[in-house]
Amino acid sequence: MPSTEKKALFFGILLLVTVALVEGAARVALAVVAPRIGMDVRSTNAIFAEQSARVRTLLDDTEREVIDSTLGWRYRPGYRNGADAVTAQGLRGDRLYDSLPPAGVLRFAAFGDSFVYGNEVGNADSWTAIVEQEAPRIEALNFGVGGYGVDQAYLRYLADGQRFSPHVVAMGFIADDLRRLVNVYRRFVDSREVALAKPRFVLDGGQQLVLLPNPLPTRSAYEGVLANPASVKRLGEHDHWYDAAVYENPAYDVSGTVRLAVAAWSRVRNRYLDADRLYLGEELNENSEAFRIQLVLFDRFLAAARERGVEPVILLFPDRLSLERRRAGSGTIYAPMARQLAARGAPVVDLAEAFATVTDEPVDSWFMPGGHYSRRGNEIVASHVRARLESFRPGSPGVAAR
Numbered sequence: 001m002p003s004t005e006k007k008a009l010f011f012g013i014l015l016l017v018t019v020a021l022v023e024g025a026a027r028v029a030l031a032v033v034a035p036r037i038g039m040d041v042r043s044t045n046a047i048f049a050e051q052s053a054r055v056r057t058l059l060d061d062t063e064r065e066v067i068d069s070t071l072g073w074r075y076r077p078g079y080r081n082g083a084d085a086v087t088a089q090g091l092r093g094d095r096l097y098d099s100l101p102p103a104g105v106l107r108f109a110a111f112g113d114s115f116v117y118g119n120e121v122g123n124a125d126s127w128t129a130i131v132e133q134e135a136p137r138i139e140a141l142n143f144g145v146g147g148y149g150v151d152q153a154y155l156r157y158l159a160d161g162q163r164f165s166p167h168v169v170a171m172g173f174i175a176d177d178l179r180r181l182v183n184v185y186r187r188f189v190d191s192r193e194v195a196l197a198k199p200r201f202v203l204d205g206g207q208q209l210v211l212l213p214n215p216l217p218t219r220s221a222y223e224g225v226l227a228n229p230a231s232v233k234r235l236g237e238h239d240h241w242y243d244a245a246v247y248e249n250p251a252y253d254v255s256g257t258v259r260l261a262v263a264a265w266s267r268v269r270n271r272y273l274d275a276d277r278l279y280l281g282e283e284l285n286e287n288s289e290a291f292r293i294q295l296v297l298f299d300r301f302l303a304a305a306r307e308r309g310v311e312p313v314i315l316l317f318p319d320r321l322s323l324e325r326r327r328a329g330s331g332t333i334y335a336p337m338a339r340q341l342a343a344r345g346a347p348v349v350d351l352a353e354a355f356a357t358v359t360d361e362p363v364d365s366w367f368m369p370g371g372h373y374s375r376r377g378n379e380i381v382a383s384h385v386r387a388r389l390e391s392f393r394p395g396s397p398g399v400a401a402r
Contacts, residue, residue, distance in 0.1 A: 040192055041263045044246060044253040047191045048229040054187075054195040055226050059219065064146075065194065069217035070159070071152050072198030075117075075145055083122025090160075092142035094123055100165050101139060107164060108389055109141040111153040112172025113180075115317040116144030118378060120368035125375040130382035131389070138389055141166065147194070149180030150297050151201050158304060168311045168392055170349075170385075171301050174319055175333045178278050178290040181297075182240035184215060185232055189241045195225070197235060201293055209296050212238055240276070240289070279333075282325065286336045295340055302346060311392060314341060315385070318352040320371060323363050326352050354384035 057063055064086070066076040079086040087093055101107035110116050110128060118126030124133075128140035141164055143156060150173060161169060179189060184200055186193040197216035201209040215235055216222055225231055236242030245252060245262045252258050270277055276288050284291055298314060305312035322332035332338070332352050341348045355366065358380060366377035373381065 040190070041259050042191060043259065047187070047246070050191070051187060051195050051229055051232070052226055055222050058195060059222060059226075065196065067196075067217075067219060067222065068214075070199065070214060071145075071148075071155055072214050072216075073145070073147075073196050074156070083124065085123055090143075092117055092123060092126060092144060093129060097139065097141060097164050099163070101167070105137055105139055106168065106389060106392055107139045107141065107166045108168045108170065109143060109161065109164065109166035110170040110172060110315070111143045111157045111161070112150070112170075112315070112317075113144060113148040113153065113174065113177060114146035114372060115174050116153075116170075116172040116315075117142060117146055118144070118373070119146055120370050120372040121375055121378060125378055127373070127378040127381040127385065130379055131386045134382065135386050135390065138386065140385075144172065147180070147186065147196070149177050149183070149198070149200075150294060150301075151181055152198060154297050154301050154304075155199065157301065161305075161310075162308060166310060168313065168389060169305050170313045170315050171298070172315045172317055173294075173334070173337070174317045175284060175322070175337075176319070178284060178288070178294060179241070181290045181293050184212070184239040185235040185242075187232070188236065188239050188243070191246075195222075200238060201297070202238065203289065203293060203296070207292070207296065209293070209300065282321075282333060283331065284334055284336045286340065291337070294337065295344075298341065298346060299344070311347075313347045313349055313388070316348060316350045316352070317381075318350075318355065320363060320367050322352060323355050323366070326356060327363060349385065349388055351381055351384060354380050 058065065058067070061076075064075050064079050064081070064084075065073045068074045074090065075086045075092075077086060077088050077090045085092070085094055087096055089096055091097075097107075108131070116128075118128070123129055126142065128142040131138055131140040143153075143160065145152070145156070148156075150171060153171060157169065157171070180198075181200065183189050184197055186196050186198070197214055199214045200212050202212060204210050216225070230247070233242075233247050236244070236247070243262070243266055245266075249258070249262075252262060271279065277285055278288055278290060279285055302312045302314075316332075316334060316338060318326070318332055318334075322334065326332055332350075338348065338350055355377075361376070366374055366380065368374050
């Protein structure tokens with residue numbers, strides 16, 4: 001064999017060995033290292049297979065979530081799983097409410113996500129239930145739904161907010177809500193998420209909100225996803241978190257090296273390089289599209305409540321990191337949002353202030369393993385909200401009599 005052919009063969013074998021070693025190292029990193037730093041990287045086929053399983057479960061009508069044509073999903077009326085229950089009226093709790101509040105009772109309704117709902121604790125340990133336990137002259141109706149952005153919570157308020165004639169209505173917010181405002185399909189945010197789609201708002205040139213309706217509004221639409229899993233790619237057009245490299249690059253499905261590179265690049269881009277990223281350092285980015293949409297949504301909510309003769313309030317729920325930062329002398333993650341709301345004169349209850357008064361308890365005692373409040377955390381929230389509510393009385397200035 002001529003020496004040139006031997007060299008070509010040698011370098012060819014060397015290249016194959018190098019590729020094999022790199023691919024092997026990438027697969028080891030994906031299996032061992034990535035999960036330890038919060039990276040879940042799977043092939044496209046694996047993502048679609050789990051998606052189909054999640055859609056089948058949704059269509060079995062056994063989950064807490066049920067398809068809603070406008071909101072994307074809501075909780076199933078009458079659902080119960082141990083101490084976690086939704087009433088026939090679609091609210092969290094174990095009791096039903098009359099259409100009008102009893103005389104002398106202040107009725108309060110809270111809209112928002114899983115922190116409003118009180119995920120990870122039973123009904124009796126949720127903050128709205130504790131408010132009712134501690135103040136019998138207050139009714140606290142819980143319209144929270146896990147996974148909601150404030151866009152969905154706002155739309156639910158428009159649809160359901162007057163059903164029980166509340167005197168005071170709250171919109172809950174946590175920092176994580178921002179990523180949901182620029183999301184259409186939950187699994188684009190995290191491929192382990194539920195297979196649910198949602199509406200979203202965009203800002204037009206005049207900074208006015210334009211609603212893009214829920215793209216999967218019916219059972220038959222989800223059956224279509226089962227028949228053609230890749231059809232969800234069309235949902236990426238208006239989704240900030242859609243990554244074409246995951247769903248449209250054939251090499252991603254077969255190469256661990258490509259998957260690792262895409263995952264690492266996406267993480268760096270979303271956290272540090274994207275001009276529209278959600279965070280600047282450890283705080284929310286005031287210039288992001290999601291932040292600007294959120295402020296307009298708050299304005300819309302406050303205006304809608306006041307037009308209905310209802311007293312509105314915005315509840316800012318701190319997560320674990322925000323409270324750890326606060327205790328260490330820094331600001332909360334959502335401090336830029338709190339500042340913007342204060343500048344607008346919006347009625348805000350920053351619940352970090354409630355936790356700050358409790359200095360002799362570890363932050364961990366206020367949280368469950370999944371990141372939501374424990375019974376103790378819910379007690380702190382309930383006490384602070386109750387004190388605010390007790391300043392209102394039906395028929396007093398700013399609170400419409402019913």
